Amino acid sequence: MLNVANLHAFYGKSHVLHGVSFHVQPGQIVALLGRNGSGRSTTAKAIMGLVDCRGSILWKEREIVGKKAYQIAHLGIGYVPENRDIFPKLTVHQNLLLGQKGAGKGARWSFKDMYAMFPRLLERQHTEAGVLSGGEQQMLTLCRTLMGDPDLIIIDEPTEGLAPKIVELVGQYLQALKAKGISVLLIEQKLTIAMAISDRVLVMGHGSIVFDGTPDGLRADAYVRKEWLEV
Ligand SMILES: Nc1ncnc2c1ncn2[C@@H]1O[C@H](COP(=O)(O)OP(=O)(O)O)[C@@H](O)[C@H]1O
Ligand SMILES: [Mg+2]
Helix, strand or coil: CEEEEEEEEEECCEEEEEEEEEEECCCCEEEEEECCCCCHHHHHHHHCCCCEEEEEEEECCEECCCCCHHHHHHCCEEEECCCCCCCCCCEHHHHHHHHCCCCCCCCCCCHHHHHHHCHHHHHCCCCEHHHCCHHHHHHHHHHHHHCCCCCEEEEECCCCCCCHHHHHHHHHHHHHHHHCCCEEEEEECCHHHHHHHCCEEEEEECCEEEEEECHHHHHHCHHHHHHHCCC
16 A cells, blocks of 8 residues: 655755665554664655655555655645644644544544543643643644544654553554554554554664564564664
């Protein structure tokens, strides 16, 4: 469904991705792991049309390299960036409303669904988003993206800075999305959650994919873990 082939990405003259290839099948959770600076966020930005790139990104058999970010979003790819950019002065409810884009009618998710899945957001629906805790903001960003009715969610380090209990909760929510048929590309540094919920794992190093396999395969591969993951 998402097929990335020989992708190169650039920030000005700086060449950051060097021929990245991988795919995500419908209903799969695929983890993209790697150390800081390995190129994971750049991969997400390239898919979303937010960075200069070359190569091929097929989404539902259609080439999306060269398309604008809003066009890519409308084709059904949801993006939760690493900085959780909520609108701090708007309420929780207003933030969700902004996520609806063109979706609205016939969309898979309603406000009711969001509030049922995240009761904390219902309690705080009239609160300014800026005063929510980190975990609540992460949930709000995820919900806002879901309101756009994506078939694939790219979520960049959702557990960064969250307490272990909340990290577990995020894992459960991602699995709930998968149960609804949504694919997830999960960018992470934390191995535990990624290994627990992913169907496949990719490891990035220096702007290339250095491992593509199953969680069990990565568990068995001490070399890859030592060389590209452990700090
Ligand atoms: N806006 C930018 N301008 C120039 N270089 C960047 C920019 N963002 C990231 N980089 C560089 O690209 C490389 C990959 O970064 P990134 O994709 O953010 O890695 P990761 O998300 O895996 O931590 C790093 O060397 C980083 O310094
Ligand atoms: Mg990053």
